[in-house]
Amino acid sequence: MYGWIYRHLPGPTPVRALLALLLVVVVVTLLLFVVFPAIEPFVPLNDVTVQR
Template sequence: MYAWMFRHLPGPLWLRIVITLLLLAALIVVLFQWVFPAIAPYMPFNSGTLDALGASAP
């Protein structure tokens, strides 16, 4: 799939590499800005277990 996308990008090799890096950066921004915060409440590792065991912060 990635090879197909890379072959269909316009321009010479250096431009395709730049476009690929920009697309990758845009994907990372979208994930960190909207996707990860949206699914964070549903992740099981977000609940702290120290308070449930009776431990308190100093």
Template sequence: MYRYVWRRLPGSTPFRLLIALLLAAAVAAALWYVVFPWLAPRLPLE
């Protein structure tokens, strides 16, 4: 999967690395602010 994403990114290697880091940050932010708050009340942690 990562190889597929890497091949589809445009530009040279440093630019690809920058885009890949931005994509990873966007996914992490979406998980942090959307998925985890929605899931927290449904987890039996207490």
């Protein structure tokens, strides 16, 4: 998958590397600020109960 993406990026190797890095930054940013906050109410990570 990563090879397919890298082969389809335009330009010489330094430009491809920069575009690949930019792509990673965009994906991580979207995950942190859009996807994770949207699914947070459905993930019970803060429901900590201790039963005896």
